[in-house]
Amino acid sequence: GDFGYVHLRDFYTDAEEARSLDLLFLEQYNKMRTQGYDGRGLIIDLRLNQGGRLDFVDRMLALFVRENVIGYYLQEGDGERTPIRIRPAGRIEDDPIxxxxxxxxxxxxxxxxxxxxxxxxxxxxxxxxxxxxxxxxLIPYRRNHLISVPDRYMIGPDESNLHGVGIAPVGDAYRVNEALRTSTSDDSAESFEAIRRQYAASERIFRSLIAEGAVNDPLIARAIALMNTRVTR
Known part of the structure; x- marks a missing residue:
């Protein structure tokens, strides 16, 4: 089987689109399944994604969790934290990602x-x-108007503060990056070209990868090499 690739540009849905983001994602996922994707590994590209609706984030997370878990926390200005639970939809539980x-x-x-x-x-x-x-x-402002005001902070599931900090590639990613440095470093154009040829030769490589030139992208090439090594948690 081949790898799947989905680029999420944001956590919104186009105004004319009646379905929510999770359903659109599942539609693309199921389409990849018909094209030969067998759950071997899924790349979710969040680069340039600057967020969106929190309820869409929740619905997307629900696709990947097995149990009713605390996904994250929202913290009030006074420091009080409210746990946000994610109820599993159970659609994409086992795929390496x-x-x-x-x-x-x-x-x-x-x-x-x-x-x-x-x-x-x-x-x-x-x-x-x-x-x-x-x-x-959102709070009311004059007649038929709403204004957006900041009111809570995002706290990760490990209770790490995301505001003012963000996140970095962590855990095994560091080890894998180091292990792949000689074969898939950003400076190794030949290595990336070899990966590109390998996957371009596959009849079942997903069109989204080839059409967008994704296999020429160093980071995607690294992700493919990573999943080829079957390095998981």
């Missing part, structure tokens, strides 16, 4: 990655994320 982040990954996308990195068989690769971790609420 590599999440890609960069400096533009922010807010709800950082929260999603922070929760997912503690999931079994999930790793985070890339660069240190953005550091915005404030939830905005």
């Amino acid at each position: 590599v999440i890609l982040i960069d400096e533009k990954t922010d807010a709800g996308a950082v929260l999603f990655a922070a929760v997912m990195r503690l999931r079994r068989n999930s790793l985070v690769l890339g660069h240190h994320s953005g550091k915005h971790g404030i939830v905005h609420g």
Whole structure:
């Protein structure tokens, strides 16, 4: 089987789209299944994703958890924390997952990655994320108007403060990056070209990878090499 790749540009849904983000994601996931993806490994690209609706983050997380767990916390200005539980939807429980982040990954996308990195068989690769971790609420302003005001802080499932800190690739990702340095470093164009040729030769490689030139992307190439080594938690 081949690897799956999905790029989430944000945690919103287009105004004309009636379905929520999790259903759109599942549609793409099931499409990849029909194209030969067998759960071998899924790359979720959150680079340039600056967040969105927190309820969409919750629905996306629900696809990947097995049990009713505390996904994260929301902290009031006085320091009181409210645990937010994620109820499992049980759709994508076992797939190994590599999440890609960069400096533009922010807010709800950082929260999603922070929760997912503690999931079994999930790793985070890339660069240190953005550091915005404030939830905005809506309050009435004049007639028929609402204004957005910051009212709570995002706290990770390990009770780490995300605001002003963000997240970095952690755990096995550091070890894997070091282990792959000689074969898949950013300076090794030949290694990336070899990976590109290997996967371009596969008849079942997903069109989204080839169409967007994703296998020429150094970080995606590293994620593919990582999953080829079967390095998991």
